[in-house]
Amino acid sequence: xxxxxxxxxxxxxxxQHQADVALIITDILMPIMNGRALIHALRKLAPTLPILxxxxxxxxxxxxxxxxxxxxxxLRKPATPADLLMAIAEALQPAATVLMAGLHI
Numbered sequence: 001x002x003x004x005x006x007x008x009x010x011x012x013x014x015x016q017h018q019a020d021v022a023l024i025i026t027d028i029l030m031p032i033m034n035g036r037a038l039i040h041a042l043r044k045l046a047p048t049l050p051i052l053x054x055x056x057x058x059x060x061x062x063x064x065x066x067x068x069x070x071x072x073x074x075l076r077k078p079a080t081p082a083d084l085l086m087a088i089a090e091a092l093q094p095a096a097t098v099l100m101a102g103l104h105i
Contacts, residue, residue: 002017002021006032007033007034007038008033009032010033014042015045018045021049023049023050024038024042024050025051025088026038026039026053026054027054028053028054051072051073052072052088053072054077054079055074055075055077056076075087
């Protein structure tokens with residue numbers, strides 16, 4: 001796992017470790033570079049990289065509204081651990097069927 005405090009740091013970390021990154025998980029509201037700007041920059045670097053974005057806002061918010069058309073999986077806050085696991089599975093393999101055992105959602 002690679003951690004970054006903001007979008008600008010995330011871009012730098014991605015460029016250093018891009019061969020190891022299978023999924024980006026980001027918040028939409030971050031300091032320095034918000035999640036929307038991060039997603040835009042990442043799409044230029046790696047158009048098919050799976051991205052999962054957290055937000056408490058709805059589709060009416062300009063930072064969130066077009067995420068689905070950009071191929072980003074959106075997870076609404078607050079989210080449970082089960083919600084996070086399901087969103088990760090969706091982001092990594094959108095057409096796959098996921099079996100989750102032992103989780104009571």
